[in-house]
Structure formats: C-alpha cells, structure tokens
Amino acid sequence: MANSVSVMSKGSAGKKASERIAEIIFVVCAFAAVAAVASITLYMIISGTPALFQVGITDILFSSTWNPTGSVPEYGILNVILTSIVGTAAAVLIGVPIGVLTAVFLAETAPKRLASIVRPAVELLAGIPSVVYGLLGLLILNPIMYKLELLIYSGDPSHEFTGGANLLSAVLVLAIMILPTVINISESAIRAVPDHLRSSSLALGATKIQTIFKVVLPAARSGIAAAVVLGIGRAVGEAMAISLVSGSVANLPLPFNSVRFLTTAIVSEMSYSSGLHRQVLFTIGLVLFLFIMIINIVVTRILKKGTEE
Amino acid sequence: MESRVFEDNKKTLGKNAMESGMTATVMGSESIFQKKVRVKDGIAQVLINICALFSILLLVGITGYVFYHGIGVIDWQFLSTVPSFINDTFGIAGNIVNTLYLIIITLLIVTPIGVGAAIYLNEYARPGKIVRIIEFTTETLSGIPSIIFGLFGMVVFGSLFGYSIIAGAITLALMVLPLITRNTQEALKTVPDSYRIGALGMGAEKWYLIRTILLPSAMPGIVTGVVLAIGRIVGESAALLFTAGSAQTLPFFGQYGEGLIEKIGQPGGSLTIQLYLSMSNAEYDQAFGIATILLIVVFIINYITKLVAKRLQTE
Numbered sequence: 161m162a163n164s165v166s167v168m169s170k171g172s173a174g175k176k177a178s179e180r181i182a183e184i185i186f187v188v189c190a191f192a193a194v195a196a197v198a199s200i201t202l203y204m205i206i207s208g209t210p211a212l213f214q215v216g217i218t219d220i221l222f223s224s225t226w227n228p229t230g231s232v233p234e235y236g237i238l239n240v241i242l243t244s245i246v247g248t249a250a251a252v253l254i255g256v257p258i259g260v261l262t263a264v265f266l267a268e269t270a271p272k273r274l275a276s277i278v279r280p281a282v283e284l285l286a287g288i289p290s291v292v293y294g295l296l297g298l299l300i301l302n303p304i305m306y307k308l309e310l311l312i313y314s315g316d317p318s319h320e321f322t323g324g325a326n327l328l329s330a331v332l333v334l335a336i337m338i339l340p341t342v343i344n345i346s347e348s349a350i351r352a353v354p355d356h357l358r359s360s361s362l363a364l365g366a367t368k369i370q371t372i373f374k375v376v377l378p379a380a381r382s383g384i385a386a387a388v389v390l391g392i393g394r395a396v397g398e399a400m401a402i403s404l405v406s407g408s409v410a411n412l413p414l415p416f417n418s419v420r421f422l423t424t425a426i427v428s429e430m431s432y433s434s435g436l437h438r439q440v441l442f443t444i445g446l447v448l449f450l451f452i453m454i455i456n457i458v459v460t461r462i463l464k465k466g467t468e469e
Numbered sequence: 470m471e472s473r474v475f476e477d478n479k480k481t482l483g484k485n486a487m488e489s490g491m492t493a494t495v496m497g498s499e500s501i502f503q504k505k506v507r508v509k510d511g512i513a514q515v516l517i518n519i520c521a522l523f524s525i526l527l528l529v530g531i532t533g534y535v536f537y538h539g540i541g542v543i544d545w546q547f548l549s550t551v552p553s554f555i556n557d558t559f560g561i562a563g564n565i566v567n568t569l570y571l572i573i574i575t576l577l578i579v580t581p582i583g584v585g586a587a588i589y590l591n592e593y594a595r596p597g598k599i600v601r602i603i604e605f606t607t608e609t610l611s612g613i614p615s616i617i618f619g620l621f622g623m624v625v626f627g628s629l630f631g632y633s634i635i636a637g638a639i640t641l642a643l644m645v646l647p648l649i650t651r652n653t654q655e656a657l658k659t660v661p662d663s664y665r666i667g668a669l670g671m672g673a674e675k676w677y678l679i680r681t682i683l684l685p686s687a688m689p690g691i692v693t694g695v696v697l698a699i700g701r702i703v704g705e706s707a708a709l710l711f712t713a714g715s716a717q718t719l720p721f722f723g724q725y726g727e728g729l730i731e732k733i734g735q736p737g738g739s740l741t742i743q744l745y746l747s748m749s750n751a752e753y754d755q756a757f758g759i760a761t762i763l764l765i766v767v768f769i770i771n772y773i774t775k776l777v778a779k780r781l782q783t784e
Contacts, residue, residue, distance in 0.1 A: 178676055179674050182676040186585045186589035186592075186593055189584075189586040189589060193610050196606070196610055196643045197613075199621075200617065200643075203624050203625060204621065257520075258523060259520075261520035262521050262523070262524055264517050269514065269517055270521065281529075284767070287704065287770065288531065288767060291741050291745050292760045292763060292764065295744065295757070295760055296531060296535070339527075367507060369509070369510040369514060370510070373513065393614075397613075397617070399707040400707050426620065427616065430623075431711075445616075449613075452613060452614060453609070456612045460608060
C-alpha cells in the first residue's frame with residue numbers, strides 16, 4: 161500500500177521541487193514592497209535624526225533663520241515647513257473645486273462626444289513630466305507675476321522684488337499639477353454612486369443640478385475626500401516643477417515672497433552641501449516623509465471606510 | 470430668488486392646448502409640465518462647463534507653447550551629438566541613450582519582481598494579515614514622492630555604486646514597482662476561475678498553470694503596466710538628480726562592446742535632468758527642444774496604452 165500510487169499521497173511533501181521554488185520566489189517578490197517601505201523608513205530616520213539632536217530640536221523646527229553657510233550657521237526650517245503647508249493648502253483650494261467640477265462634467269453632465277475630448281486631455285496632462293510644468297511656470301507665470309508685483313508694490317521700498325519667482329507662481333503650478341489626480345479619483349467616486357439615488361432624487365422633483373450637488377456628491381464624499389488627500393500628497397511631494405518657479409529663499413509664505421518648500425530646499429542645496437548642512441537637509445527630508453506617511457495613512461483609512469459603507 | 474421661466478415643455482403644452490381648443494388661462498396655472506428652471510442651476514452648469522473647458526485649454530496651451538518654441542530647436546545635430554565646448558554646439562544624444570539605458574535596466578529589474586508579487590497576491594496568498602500588509606506597503610510606495618526616493622537612492626545605492634545608471638535604475642525600480650504589481654493583479658483577476666479549475670482538475674501543477682495559462686492571459690495587463698512604467702521613467706527627474714547624475718557623454722563602444730556594459734556603472738543624465746539643467750542655466754532654447762521631445766514621447770506612450778487597453782476590452 162505504501163508503494164502504490166495513491167491520490168491521497170499528494171500532500172505538500174509530494175510537491176515537485178520546481179513548484180516549491182516557484183512559490184518561494186513569488187513570496188520573495190511579494191515582500192519586495194514591504195522591504196522597500198521598511199528600509200526607506202529606516203534610512204530616512206537614520207539619516208534625518210542626527211542633525212535634530214546636534215542642532216537642537218527647537219533650533220531646527222521652530223526657528224525661522226536659515227543660514228547654513230554663515231560663519232555661525234543657523235538651520236531653522238520653520239519657514240520652509242510653513243511654506244509647504246500654506247502652499248499646499250492654497251494649491252488644493254484652487255485645484256480641488258476645478259477638479260471636482262470637471263469630474264462632475266465627465267461623470268454626469270457631459271455629452272458623450274465632449275467627454276471623449278476632455279478625458280484624454282486630462283490623461284495627457286497627468287503624463288506631462290513635472291520639469292515641463294516647471295519650465296512653463298518659469299517662462300509664462302513668472303513674468304506675469306513680476307508685472308503684478310511691480311503694479312502692487314510700485315511705491316514700496318521695503319519690498320524685496322523677486323522677478324515673479326514667488327509663492328503665488330508655485331501655488332498655481334501645483335494647483336494645475338494636482339488636477340489630473342483629483343479629476344480621476346473624484347470621477348470614479350461619482351460613477352460609483354448607485355443610480356437609484358439619482359432616480360429617487362429626480363423623482364422627488366429635484367433638478368439635475370440639485371441632484372448632483374445634494375445627492376450624488378454627498379454620496380461620493382469618501383471618494384472625493386480620498387482625491388483631495390491624494391492631491392495634497394502630490395502637492396507636498398512635488399519638487400522639480402516648483403524649484404525654480406518659487407524663487408528658493410526661505411522666507412515667510414506670503415504671496416509675493418520668494419519662498420522655499422521642503423522639497424525645493426533639498427533639490428537646490430543637496431548638490432553643494434556637506435557635513436551638518438547635509439544632515440539638516442536629510443532632516444527636512446524626514447519631515448517631508450512624515451507628512452507623506454500621515455497622508456498615506458489617512459487615504460487608506462478613508463478608502464477603507466468608503467468600502468465598508 | 471427663484472425665477473420661473475417657461476421652457477420648451479410649456480411651449481409644446483401651449484401648442485397642444487391651442488390645438489385642442491383649450492383657453493390660454495390654463496397656461497398660467499400650476500401644471501406638471503411647467504418645468505422649474507433655477508438660475509442657480511444655470512450658473513452651476515456654466516461653472517462645470519468652464520472647469521471642463523479649462524483642462525482642454527491647459528493641454529492645448531501647454532503643448533502649443535512648448536512645440537512653438539521647441540520644434541525649431543530640434544534638428545539632426547541636436548538629436549545626434551553631445552555638447553561640445555570646442556565647437557560651441559549642443560546635442561542630447563547622450564541624454565537619449567542614458568534615458569534608454571534607464572528604461573531598459575529598470576524594467577529588467579522591476580518587471581519580474583512586480584509580476585511575481587502580483588502572482589503571489591492573486592494565486593497563492595490567502596486573504597489575511599500578510600496580504601493586507603503587502604497591499605498597504607504597495608499603496609504607500611506609490612504615494613512616496615520621488616524626491617524621497619532620490620534621497621534614499623543617494624544614501625543606499627549611491628554609496629554602493631556612486632552616481633551611476635544602475636543606482637538610478639534601482640531607485641526607479643522601487644518607484645514603479647506598484648504600477649507593475651497593480652496592473653498585473655488587475656489582469657490576473659479578469660482571468661476566469663474556470664481556467665484554473667480546469668487546468669488543476671486535469672492534474673496540472675500550479676507553476677505549470679501559471680506559466681502556460683495565467684501569464685499569457687494576463688499579458689495585456691502586464692504590458693499596460695510596463696508601458697505606464699516607461700512613461701513614469703521618462704518623466705522622472707527628482708529621483709534621478711542625486712542617483713544617476715547628469716553626465717551627457719555617449720558610452721564608448723570599447724573593443725567588443727564592453728564599454729556599453731561599463732556604462733551601467735557610470736553616471737548618466739536623463740532627458741529630464743538635462744532639461745532641468747538647461748533651465749537652471751537659462752538656456753531656454755535647449756530646454757524647449759528637450760521638452761518637445763518629452764511631450765512627443767508622452768503622447769506616444771499614452772497612445773500605446775490606449776491601444777493595449779482597447780485590445781484588452783475587445784477580447
């Protein structure tokens with residue numbers, strides 16, 4: 161009986177070697193993402209924390225003087241953090257309404273033919289490399305901003321003229337760059353709203369627009385919230401598009417100030433920094449990383465809640 | 470402040486009423502045909518249309534502006550030479566080759582891993598904590614901004630290999646891994662279970678099933694992932710600035726072509742990096758020339774993805 165071929169004998173021990181090797185390889189592949197996230201987290205912490213203790217946490221995070229190359233170097237990144245927060249918030253305030261309304265257009269009101277023009281346009285916008293947005297911001301937006309600046313501050317000797325490379329330009333570039341993300345995710349959220357909600361609302365006598373704003377959008381709110389948070393993530397993390405557009409001086413985030421974001425601080429100084437200066441740049445990277453991780457966790461929460469509902 | 474305007478319905482009603490000999494007084498009274506038109510609705514509709522129009526204008530404006538300034542810059546010398554201080558000429562041949570190197574090496578690294586991960590998640594793993602962790606980290610990975618990948622790549626791969634194509638390619642591989650995994654997974658999900666049951670029922674081993682049935686059926690999804698990854702690689706800059714460097718030279722061929730392999734360990738700036746550098750040096754003509762080429766590549770990639778998706782649908 162033991163030597164006979166039996167259908168019962170095919171347990172895990174009876175698996176061919178190639179089968180087992182294949183499975184092991186697939187497991188290893190699957191854990192590549194886990195390993196990547198774990199090691200990125202680890203290295204960001206390892207390279208970002210030493211400067212915190214060397215300079216002092218309050219001297220880095222809550223001081224606004226950034227002068228890393230001075231005789232007494234100062235590494236306050238408060239303005240940089242504030243700029244990232246204010247700049248992102250402003251970009252989201254501009255980009256999200258436009259994005260959500262475009263999504264409404266695509267999912268609800270558009271005639272088929274028009275939707276088939278707008279949707280590919282949005283897809284192509286998403287594909288344009290960020291440096292190209294930066295180039296256009298530098299050559300189109302900045303001159304316009306400079307004219308505005310000359311107009312507003314013409315008689316003000318205390319104003320430092322930036323040539324148009326200011327917070328406002330960067331915010332506009334960011335607002336445009338988050339549009340595709342917001343549009344795509346809001347559109348699929350709106351499409352996921354079941355049709356019976358629309359029909360009941362229309363049957364109660366609501367107009368189409370009332371139905372959209374009072375029934376469909378509230379029903380799609382968790383998806384739209386995810387779109388907003390992902391948009392925030394995209395804006396916080398964008399570097400190359402705004403590094404030249406924003407002027408890159410660590411000022412307070414006022415519209416016509418030349419400012420520096422968390423990302424642009426890293427891009428513009430990493431190449432020539434060394435020693436403690438470089439470590440502080442890694443601390444900036446760590447702050448950025450923390451922001452992003454919080455945003456990621458919020459997104460997964462929202463999406464999970466959405467599927468549970 | 471709701472103004473009531475009589476719309477088409479009302480007119481046809483009126484017409485019918487006239488025809489059937491009813492008096493005009495009916496028209497003034499409340500009727501179910503009397504459609505309420507709110508001014509607010511009109512405004513909202515106009516706003517929605519403006520927003521939709523905005524994205525088209527944006528695309529047309531961006532492409533038009535870039536092409537207008539860039540098309541004249543592109544000529545044979547621009548495409549086929551490297552910058553020369555002696556002749557005072559500029560060319561992006563080196564950057565094109567570097568970009569190709571980055572695309573090929575990144576894909577060689579990431580495609581097997583991404584596809585393998587998707588196979589594990591879809592075919593082997595049972596739903597539970599491990600799958601949740603893997604899926605959460607995959608999501609997280611796709612949310613990490615490229616500048617963080619750049620810093621990480623600089624610290625880890627940069628110290629291993631120095632500024633080099635390989636350091637840049639590994640960094641990019643981490644970045645596009647979620648794209649490949651997710652697209653493969655989606656494709657595997659669409660393969661009907663009857664295929665699996667049929668093959669296993671006939672005594673096929675799992676690996677055999679994956680190799681001969683699942684992977685071929687999932688091929689369009691894998692191709693979509695790869696094409697999207699190429700798009701991401703071509704457009705990426707922040708992750709490459711501190712890892713692959715900015716060299717503009719062409720690889721030496723060497724005696725037996727060994728120079729082509731050595732290039733992998735040498736620095737090389739991609740098209741986007743060169744665009745950024747040209748822009749920083751206020752060489753806007755060069756920048757627009759490169760931007761034009763990048764946009765053309767992006768449009769081609771977008772077109773290919775559409776083609777693949779269409780084929781996937783008709784099947």
